[in-house]
Amino acid sequence: MRLRFLTAMYAGAAALAVLAGSASAAETIYYPSLVYRSGPYAPNGIPFANGVADYVAMINARDGGVGGVKIEFEECETGYATDRGVECYERLKGKGAKGAIAFSPLSTGITFALTEKVAVDKIPLQTMGYGRSESADGRVFTWNFPLLGTYWSAADILIQHVNKIAGGLQGKKITLVYHDSPYGKEPIPVLQEHAQRYGYTFEAIPVTHPGVEQKAAWLKIRQTRPDFVFLWGWGVMNSTAIKEAVAVGYPRERMYGVWWAAAEPDVRPAGDDAKGYQGLALHPAGADYPVHKDILKYVYDAGKGAGKREEVGEVLYNRGMIDAMLKLEAVRNAQKIFNVKVPTGEQVREGYERLELTAQRIKELGFEGLITPIKVSCRDHEGSRKARIHQWDGKKWVFVSDWIEANNEYLRPKVEAAAMAYAKEKGITPRTCN
Amino acid sequence: MAELGPVLEVLLGGLMSGVLYSLVALGFVLIFKASGVFNFAQGAMVLFAALSLVRLSEWLPFPVAIALTIAIMIALAWAVERLVLRPLVGQHGLILFMATIGVTFFLDGFGQTIWGSNVYQLDLGISASPWFLLENLFPGGILVSPVDVFAAAVAGSLVLALSIFFHSTKIGRALRAVADDHQAAQSVGIPLNQIWLIVWSTAGVVALVAGMAWGSKLGVQFSLSFVALKALPVLILGGLTSIPGAILGGLIVGAGEKLAEFYIGPAIGGGIEYWFAYVLALAVLLVRPQGLFGEKIIERV
Numbered sequence: 001m002r003l004r005f006l007t008a009m010y011a012g013a014a015a016l017a018v019l020a021g022s023a024s025a026a027e028t029i030y031y032p033s034l035v036y037r038s039g040p041y042a043p044n045g046i047p048f049a050n051g052v053a054d055y056v057a058m059i060n061a062r063d064g065g066v067g068g069v070k071i072e073f074e075e076c077e078t079g080y081a082t083d084r085g086v087e088c089y090e091r092l093k094g095k096g097a098k099g100a101i102a103f104s105p106l107s108t109g110i111t112f113a114l115t116e117k118v119a120v121d122k123i124p125l126q127t128m129g130y131g132r133s134e135s136a137d138g139r140v141f142t143w144n145f146p147l148l149g150t151y152w153s154a155a156d157i158l159i160q161h162v163n164k165i166a167g168g169l170q171g172k173k174i175t176l177v178y179h180d181s182p183y184g185k186e187p188i189p190v191l192q193e194h195a196q197r198y199g200y201t202f203e204a205i206p207v208t209h210p211g212v213e214q215k216a217a218w219l220k221i222r223q224t225r226p227d228f229v230f231l232w233g234w235g236v237m238n239s240t241a242i243k244e245a246v247a248v249g250y251p252r253e254r255m256y257g258v259w260w261a262a263a264e265p266d267v268r269p270a271g272d273d274a275k276g277y278q279g280l281a282l283h284p285a286g287a288d289y290p291v292h293k294d295i296l297k298y299v300y301d302a303g304k305g306a307g308k309r310e311e312v313g314e315v316l317y318n319r320g321m322i323d324a325m326l327k328l329e330a331v332r333n334a335q336k337i338f339n340v341k342v343p344t345g346e347q348v349r350e351g352y353e354r355l356e357l358t359a360q361r362i363k364e365l366g367f368e369g370l371i372t373p374i375k376v377s378c379r380d381h382e383g384s385r386k387a388r389i390h391q392w393d394g395k396k397w398v399f400v401s402d403w404i405e406a407n408n409e410y411l412r413p414k415v416e417a418a419a420m421a422y423a424k425e426k427g428i429t430p431r432t433c434n
Numbered sequence: 435m436a437e438l439g440p441v442l443e444v445l446l447g448g449l450m451s452g453v454l455y456s457l458v459a460l461g462f463v464l465i466f467k468a469s470g471v472f473n474f475a476q477g478a479m480v481l482f483a484a485l486s487l488v489r490l491s492e493w494l495p496f497p498v499a500i501a502l503t504i505a506i507m508i509a510l511a512w513a514v515e516r517l518v519l520r521p522l523v524g525q526h527g528l529i530l531f532m533a534t535i536g537v538t539f540f541l542d543g544f545g546q547t548i549w550g551s552n553v554y555q556l557d558l559g560i561s562a563s564p565w566f567l568l569e570n571l572f573p574g575g576i577l578v579s580p581v582d583v584f585a586a587a588v589a590g591s592l593v594l595a596l597s598i599f600f601h602s603t604k605i606g607r608a609l610r611a612v613a614d615d616h617q618a619a620q621s622v623g624i625p626l627n628q629i630w631l632i633v634w635s636t637a638g639v640v641a642l643v644a645g646m647a648w649g650s651k652l653g654v655q656f657s658l659s660f661v662a663l664k665a666l667p668v669l670i671l672g673g674l675t676s677i678p679g680a681i682l683g684g685l686i687v688g689a690g691e692k693l694a695e696f697y698i699g700p701a702i703g704g705g706i707e708y709w710f711a712y713v714l715a716l717a718v719l720l721v722r723p724q725g726l727f728g729e730k731i732i733e734r735v
Contacts, residue, residue, distance in 0.1 A: 038543070040657045042551035180705045206705035210657045213707055215447050216695035222577060223440050236657045239553055243651065246562045247579045269553040269653035273562055 028072035029065065029331060029342055030096020031056060034088050034105050039079040040210040041235035043265040044316055048106060049075065050307035051320025054295050057306070059328060061298040066328050067335045069342055072096060078110065080235075085110030086117075093121055098344045102126050102327050102352075108183035111144075116426070118143040123345035124330070124352055128323045129154075129259055129282050133186055134418035136382040138353065139430040141419065145352050145381045147326055147374065148282055151186035151232075152414065153385040153406035154258050157280060159194045160404055161389055162228050162256070170199035175226040177217055177233065177241055180206035184232045187258070190414070191230070200227075211237020218244040231257040231279075238266035242274050252276040259387060263315035267392045275394040280387045283322060283370045285397045287313025291321065291366030315397065322371060329365075330355055353378055372403060378433035385411075439572030444696045445689055450582035452688020454647055457589040459665035459672065459680040460596065461640040466674045467600075468609040468633035470527055471519070474534040477662025478541035479638060481654075483507055484645025485549040488556050488654040500642075507638030510541075515630045523626070524617075542659060551656060556649040560584050585647035592643055596636075597677055609633055613675070670715035672725055679727030687711045 033052050036045035056073045065071050074095070076088035085105050093100050102124040105111050111131040118125045119142065126145045127135070133152035135144035149157075163169050176191055178184030188204055195202040203224065205217045211233055218241075221229060229250065231241050238261045245255060253276040257266065262279020270277075287296075292313055300309050311317060334343035334351030343351065355376040362368055374383040385408065389401040423430050458480060465473040486506050491499035518533050558581075565583075566575030600606040612619040612629045620626050648658050664687070672683025691714070695707035718726065 038546050038551055038656070040655070040660065042546070042656060043553045046551060204704075206703070208705045208708040210660055212652050212657045212661055215451060216444065216692045216699065216707060219440070219444050219447055219577070219692075220696060222443075222574075236553060236652065236655050239653050243562065243653075247564055247581070248577060249564050265553055269555050269655075271555055271557065 027342070028070045028096060030098070030100055031071050031073045031327070032088075032092035032095070032100045032103060033073065033075045034078050034085055034103060034107075034110070035075045036078050036080045036106070037075075038077065039081075041080040044235050044260070044263065045080065045106065047263070047265070047307065047311060047314050047316035048320040048323070050305075050311065051317040051322075052104075052324040053306035053320075054299050054312070054317075055291075055321045055324040056328075057304055058291075058295045058298045061302065061304075062294055066331050067341065069335075071328075078105070078107065080107050080109075082107070082109040082113050086113050089114055089117065093123055096342075098342050099123065100345060101331050101343070101348045102345065104128065104323055104327065106130070108132075108186065109181060112182050115141070115144060121345070122349070124349045126323065126327055126330075126352070128326065129319070130183065134415050134422060136380060136415050137419035138376075138378050138381040139419070139433055140423045140428055141381060142431060143349060145376065145383075147376070147381075147383050148322075148371070149259075149385045149387060149406070150382060150415075151183075151258070152190045152411055153382070154280055154387065155187035155190040155230075156194070156406040156411060157385075157387050157404045158230060158256055158258075159191070159198065160407070161401060163198060166227065168198075172200040172228070173224065173226040174200050174202050174228045174230065175221055175224065176202070176204045176230045177214070177221075178204060178206055178231075179211060179233050179237055180208050183234065183260075187230075187232060190411075193414075207233065207237055207241075210235060212240050214240055214244045215247075218248045218250070221245075221250055222248040227254065229255045231255060231261045233257070233261045233266075235265075237261075239269040239274075242267065242270040242277055246270065246273040253278070253391075256280070256389070262390065262397070265316070272394055274392050276391065278389055278391045278400065281315070281390040281397065281399070282387055283318055284388075284390075284399070285313060285315045285318060289366060289368070289370055291325075291370070294366060295321075318370065322367070325365060325367065326355070326357075326374075329357065352376055352381075355383065378431065439574065439576060440696075441693075442572075443576050444692050446576065446578060447582070448689035448692030449685055450579065450586050450688070451692065452685040453586040453589045453681075454644065454684070455664045455668045455688055456681045456684025457585075457592065457640065457644040457647060458662045459668040459684055460593060460677065461637045461644065462665055462669055463672075463674060463677055463680045464596070464637045464640065465633055467613045469519070469530075469630055470613060471530040471534060472527070472674070473637065474531060475514075475537040475541060476637065476641060476665065477659040478538040478545070479507070479510070479641035480645045480648065480662045481656065481659040482510070482541045482545040483638065483642035484556065484649040484654045484658055485545050485554070487642065487646065488554040488649065489549045503642055504639060507642060508635045511631055511634030511638050514634055515627060519630055520627060538659075542656070546656065553653040553655040554649075556646065556654050558584070558646065558650045560650065581651055585651070588643060588647060592640065593677065593681055596640075599636075600677070605629075605632060664711065667711040667715035670712075670725060671718050673727045674725070676725070676727035679725060682726060687714060690714045 035049035056071050060071055078085040104126045108130050111127050124143055128147045129149050131146045133150035135141035135146050207214055255277050257279035259280040259282045267274035299305050330348050330351035334347040338347045357374045376383040385406040386403045388399050388403055390397040391400045461476040487503040490502050560581050565578045569575035608624045668683040668687050672679025691707040691710045694710040699706050
């Protein structure tokens with residue numbers, strides 16, 4: 001009897017859920033968000049996830065969604081694990097009236113795993129500042145959008161910067177301490193090629209996940225005394241690296257992190273010892289931009305903030321916010337191009353490919369000063385490849401360089417060669433771009 | 435002589451890490467010795483204890499936070515004894531082991547839910563700047579981290595205290611009796627539940643000390659529970675029931691993996707220290723299946 005009652009109750013609840021789902025899905029844009037709010041990478045995953053969630057909540061509250069269509073937002077916890085990321089993708093891709101608008105995995109491992117799947121499912125994969133570097137070539141990687149910069153761009157920018165401050169790199173030594181994963185390995189080909197071009201000696205030291213065992217690596221650095229150490233870590237690996245650098249007496253001023261190794265959770269655990277540490281910045285930190293005012297007004301004042309009010313404006317928070325804005329701008333583009341209220345993933349892809357954010361549009365969006373103009377095209381899915389260097393002064397990040405643009409004359413042939421090799425391996429016929 | 439400097443430095447660094455591995459392994463050994471349970475949750479206990487301490491110390495004076503964390507660990511021991519172990523008395527060891535895996539996942543998740551998932555700084559007031567020893571003998575000296583030395587000293591004192599406790603006190607003898615045979619110990623009047631509570635509480639305190647030592651080095655965060663799993667090869671090496679085994683095993687694993695990473699790593703692509711510890715432990719198993727100091731179990735069949 002009890003079993004029958006329970007069965008009836010579940011069936012009723014399921015029917016209601018389906019009804020409610022179909023009623024709301026018809027008029028909403030479905031925005032899935034892959035996050036990691038727990039596990040070893042949570043300290044970095046949380047602020048990013050909060051930035052995404054708050055921006056979407058603000059757009060819903062202030063504008064009633066995109067083009068007057070509400071956004072249905074759902075998070076899925078990946079724990080930064082590739083298998084869980086793929087599981088989230090499979091579960092969420094078909095939700096909503098027209099399916100998911102796009103995915104941002106926030107993991108190079110998950111990006112590698114999803115690259116072939118999204119082409120079949122016709123859903124764009126936005127990998128802002130990460131993912132496969134050769135996916136900047138839109139002729140082969142139709143569905144990937146590594147907006148704002150790839151790791152090859154990042155490596156090139158870092159070399160340009162240290163070359164400038166050292167007055168040439170001839171005879172210098174550069175060591176890369178990297179997360180032993182697809183993410184950490186990405187910059188190696190560029191740093192190796194640049195070693196020949198600039199005349200420095202290059203050494204790469206892998207650190208195993210999650211990155212808390214680095215003593216041997218740093219004792220080696222103490223022996224070899226490189227002129228610069230580049231850090232390609234994520235999560236706890238970054239703060240551990242800074243602590244180990246202190247333990248072997250390596251100057252923090254000569255350490256440079258990639259843009260995923262230069263945020264508050266990377267330096268705060270090391271306390272005062274992190275002072276002087278530098279890293280790439282895709283955008284500034286700080287909460288005094290117009291978009292933040294709207295987030296505080298529409299989301300936090302309403303008691304609906306995803307995190308703490310004082311954490312709004314941290315480096316990774318701002319990055320999550322920018323990630324969400326770019327995605328929603330692609331959706332807005334798709335709405336205009338196809339004259340639809342709720343675009344499909346395939347239509348959003350067109351929206352990405354014709355995405356152009358001018359200085360004027362960036363200002364309208366409230367992001368003036370946060371990012372520089374972006375222009376995506378069929379051929380170039382990166383859109384922009386600039387970064388600045390910022391330095392931790394013990395309390396906040398301070399810029400120590402202007403925007404540096406990656407040398408695309410060097411990078412583009414490399415990107416195209418790698419993309420063509422990928423196309424050949426996977427049997428993909430590259431598109432022709434006009 | 436100059437070439438010996440780096441070797442000594444890596445060896446010393448490895449031994450220091452090894453002491454910390456020993457400290458975690460000790461928690462495993464304590465519980466296994468006294469209850470025959472392989473407590474997979476020891477790593478999660480390290481994380482939980484350190485998280486509790488670091489978050490409580492944000493509100494309370496440090497000594498009060500330590501006292502309160504010890505109370506939390508005792509409460510946790512009581513809950514584990516009452517809710518997990520007591521209903522499983524007399525069950526196969528493997529079932530108890532599975533139950534502790536459940537405790538691990540619960541503690542990992544519960545700890546992050548109530549204390550948060552950030553990296554928290556645990557400042558014990560020890561300078562992170564290195565010491566350089568024997569600078570007149572080796573160019574650049576031999577680098578030693580004061581944090582490592584402090585952690586090693588604390589671990590060493592704890593090991594000594596526990597050895598005395600196990601061998602020279604009435605409770606210690608009762609613990610050893612329970613380890614040999616639950617039912618026989620109960621039949622001579624040793625209160626099993628009380629003993630389990632004591633031993634799990636002691637393991638909780640050991641977890642706190644390990645959490646403080648690791649936390650001051652790495653920051654208190656989720657990965658502490660991963661580091662604690664480094665105790666597994668230590669246990670394979672040293673044996674599950676031996677306190678000296680846990681210590682020596684830790685030292686061998688610590689020194690072995692760091693030397694391997696430093697000298698063999700570059701030749702095969704690096705990043706080998708994580709699995710090298712297991713290779714080392716498995717090699718020992720080939721020669722001594724009970725570990726270096728483990729008891730050879732002879733059973734009639």
